[in-house]
Amino acid sequence: MKLYNELASWWPLMSPHTEYEEEAELYLEIIRRYHPDIQKAVEFGSGGGSNAFYLKRNFSMTLTDLSPEMLEVSRELNPDCEHIQGDMRYLDLGDEFDLVFIHDAITHFTDKADLLEVMQNAKKHLNEKGILMIMTDQFEETFKPVTDHGGIDQAKRGMRYLEWTYDTDPDDHKTETEYVYVLRNEDGGIAREFDRSESGLFSMPEWEELLAQAGFQAHFERVEYTEVEGNYFAIVATQL
Ligand SMILES: C[S@@+](CC[C@H](N)C(=O)[O-])C[C@H]1O[C@@H](n2cnc3c(N)ncnc32)[C@H](O)[C@@H]1O
CATH class of the missing domain: 2.20.25.110 (S-adenosyl-L-methionine-dependent methyltransferases)
Incomplete structure (x- = not known):
């Protein structure tokens, strides 16, 4: 997308980080239910770093994205976080985390084989008790134009x-x-x-099956925003 490349400097005007405060709080509450003691997290596809801006108050965050231009936008907002360029399917940070957080960036994959690679790579970056949280915008069961x-x-x-x-x-x-x-x-x-x-656009059983193939058990948690209509679910994946 042009928005993540030559138009990236417009991102903060299209999607200001202040619009992410409520969702970051809702995600944190879910994350803590599954892992009350997160110290160290990595985000795959961190974009402009808007969720990270709020989440980083609770644990350290390493921010990774495919787009150097989006990483530049995030560096302005999150100068205190380490930023690393890479594709979430193949990135190798040589480190283990308590949490791999993937927000809407994962929706850019339309192929199951790519999703499986992302999940397997997330597992490689988790320590024994670590969890993967995926916040995809849409499931087959809930999608509406x-x-x-x-x-x-x-x-x-x-x-x-x-x-x-x-x-x-x-x-x-x-x-x-x-x-x-x-x-x-x-x-x-x-x-x-x-x-x-x-x-x-995949169904919940399809997500569940892919996560199982990557060595995770999927849990679907409802997320209720005050100002966004529709049915939204976070996927928390614990290791099998
Ligand atoms: C909407 S932004 C993410 C917003 C971010 N979660 C936040 O809280 O601000 C989507 C990002 O996904 C990134 N992306 C797309 N495909 C990717 C891939 N294969 N690996 C890593 N990042 C990717 C894009 O470069 C873009 O910055």
Whole structure:
């Protein structure tokens, strides 16, 4: 996506970190139910580092992402965290953690073989009692087409966006999202950009089976946001 590459500097205007405070608190509460004593965590696909901004108050966080541009955005927000570039399927930090946290970044995989590689890599990065938490936005059981919009002004720049997620083929294990961005530069000039992404759409039993293949037991935990409608579930994966 352009948003994670040449447009990455606009990310804080599209998705300000202050919008993540509630969700980070909800995730922390679930994480603590399964592992009350997390000291050391790593995030795969940490993007702009918005959840990490809140989670890092409770334990140390190493932040990893495929995109050097997104890591740069996160470094501004989380200068106290170590940042490492890498693909979550193959990254090798040579270290073990109490928690591997993967947020919506995992939805970018539309192939089960890729998901399995991510899970196996997460297991490699966990110590004996460590847990994996995955917060995917969508499951086959709960998916509904959705339209969203937003964006903010920051100093002299401003951004507004419209996004539309739908499922053209119920059998292909993916959804499509189209984005329109309107960008106002510091000099007042306006640019318009289009972007597109695909996201994996799998059922809960499919997630469960893949996690079992990687050596995990899956637990689905309901997450209730105050301002977002819909049914959302976190997956907490404990080691078998
Ligand atoms: C929406 S952002 C994540 C937001 C982040 N969880 C937060 O709390 O701010 C999605 C990120 O996934 C990253 N990503 C996509 N595919 C990846 C991969 N194979 N390995 C690592 N990161 C990946 C993108 O570069 C992007 O920065």
